[in-house]
Amino acid sequence: MSEKTVHATVDDVAALAGVSTATVSRCLNAPDRVVPATREKVMEAIRALNYSPNFGARALASRRTGIIGAVIPTLENAVFAHGIDAFERSLSPGKFALLVASCGYDPEREKQQIEALVARGADGLLLVGFDRDPAIYEWLAIRKVPYVLAWACGDSHPYAGFDNVAGMAAMVRMVLDLGHRNVAMISGLTQGNDRARGRLEGARDLLAGEGLAFRGVAEVPYGLESGARAFAELMADRSITAVICGNDVLAAGALRAAHRMGLRVPRDVTITGFDDIDIASITFPELTTVRVPHTRMGEQAAALLQQLIEGKRGESVLLPTEIVARGTHAPPTARRRFAKA
Amino acid sequence: MSEKTVHATVDDVAALAGVSTATVSRCLNAPDRVVPATREKVMEAIRALNYSPNFGARALASRRTGIIGAVIPTLENAVFAHGIDAFERSLSPGKFALLVASCGYDPEREKQQIEALVARGADGLLLVGFDRDPAIYEWLAIRKVPYVLAWACGDSHPYAGFDNVAGMAAMVRMVLDLGHRNVAMISGLTQGNDRARGRLEGARDLLAGEGLAFRGVAEVPYGLESGARAFAELMADRSITAVICGNDVLAAGALRAAHRMGLRVPRDVTITGFDDIDIASITFPELTTVRVPHTRMGEQAAALLQQLIEGKRGESVLLPTEIVARGTHAPPTARRRFAKA
DNA sequence: TTGTACGCGTTATCAA
């Protein structure tokens, strides 16, 4: 005890303060259950010994870690970076910390990451989207691990998110109202990605409701060049006057391709995005897109998950999306409308 | 034991497999120290009971968590989002997981976050930059917590990073070689940010070496509009022909302001950035900037930190920066060179 | 190669 030991324990603190270990523990976890006088003695000893509780021991005895896990496709997508940032900032400081894992849009890897986080003692989980192997949900239920889903909505699980289908439908509605009839879409990969799928279907269904169909659909990986390439191919059909994109990055790529092809936006083609991330207001012209409240979503998700973890019941929250009409949309012009191949 | 209990323990597994708990433990942590035959029995029991080791108990007994902590200013800055993403992907799967905390560029908050992560049992830490209260480094040394610094370089601590000073100096060198003499700079906030400070000083020193000085310096918060505003103010001095920006976001903002002011880039003004994040190739014209290997940096940082944690000694790694000459630079034109106020 | 038995540092139950 008199040795210069690096890590003091509760016993050391208790001894120095002249109390029991139980009291020391209480001072840290339920200060109100200790008389101010003794509490002061204990805190004094804690400072003197530079004591800090052992994480493993605490987790073992209390059966919780204060660690919240999040599995996201990738932080390279600004949408997730911003959402996760807000999520982390909204975690009660001192009470919870964030363990992040990425899965690169791979469902199998997502499953592994979920298991890894739970194995690491995560008290709760933040996941992206609804669509995944039901076995995962069952497993989570058995293990009694609370979770919140984000970037989507639904009624089968707790979530803090928005409606991809409705958001995209609204955008297509606007494009149709402008007079466009020959519309194409550049969608993100829908495989194992219900957000991308929702957006694609939202657009498709709205068109169908008007008795229309896409003049072309490209389903491509996330990325600027990816969007650019898809745009160039789609526009081989000279009748197309509007290209709906599944996200802002694809739209920015499309815009770049348009410039290269000598097409003027929005005079020759209308291009729309989704998400309203930073780049949407940097392109020229600035992108007409669907704004998603990523930051508020992260905050709400954090609040909801913390409630669930503490045993309270929380309500899912559906955030509104909104069309941000900037510079890449306009009515179809004669040049394209009557263009020939 | 026969009850439908949710969490099986080593004892359950040992009983079912007909071995001791020690053997079960070995199967998990040192499979080679167990004969294949018994190992198979044990793994079978593990599967049957759906067993997974208790994190707290394991951490307590083994004195390590397999958790690596990272404290960054914010994930909203793409630079950190990409670096952290690469870092996380490079962590040995199954062995280490990433606990992230943000500090919003606030040194005091960074200190708290570091303590919080260590308190949560982090086996090692990833931190941004070198400049911080020496007490923190001492504390880390006493606690024997390995750490790696990134996004900068130096010889006082292990790091995986790059030279902000040299990177910016090279850019200013290029601008001067183009013929510019009336140069201004939009710098990020240098307070508690050695990366921003390094870039500012790198530029300043190079100018000084040529007997020159900035015609103006604005030190502003991170952000598009922030950069735009600074640019507009700086350009009140009509003699300025080049504006060096501390990062790509500020540069994109400056570019936007230039458009608004009716200035043509690079004909009327040269604008340069730093980092080469996505937006650098989306602006019009595309941004001339300094490329920083954020992804490789994240990977190297992960490799180095894991080595340190495992007791091996690792070498710091200095990554090269590189000028990416795109569309926002050109020699000064007569119009600006001889412009009058 | 496998088993025994103890220690790891807290929390939580129950009495006092």
Next chain:
DNA sequence: TTGATAACGCGTACAA
């Protein structure tokens, strides 16, 4: 309000 003490579940010398 405080104290004694039993878990908590796993790793690991040490012994067999």
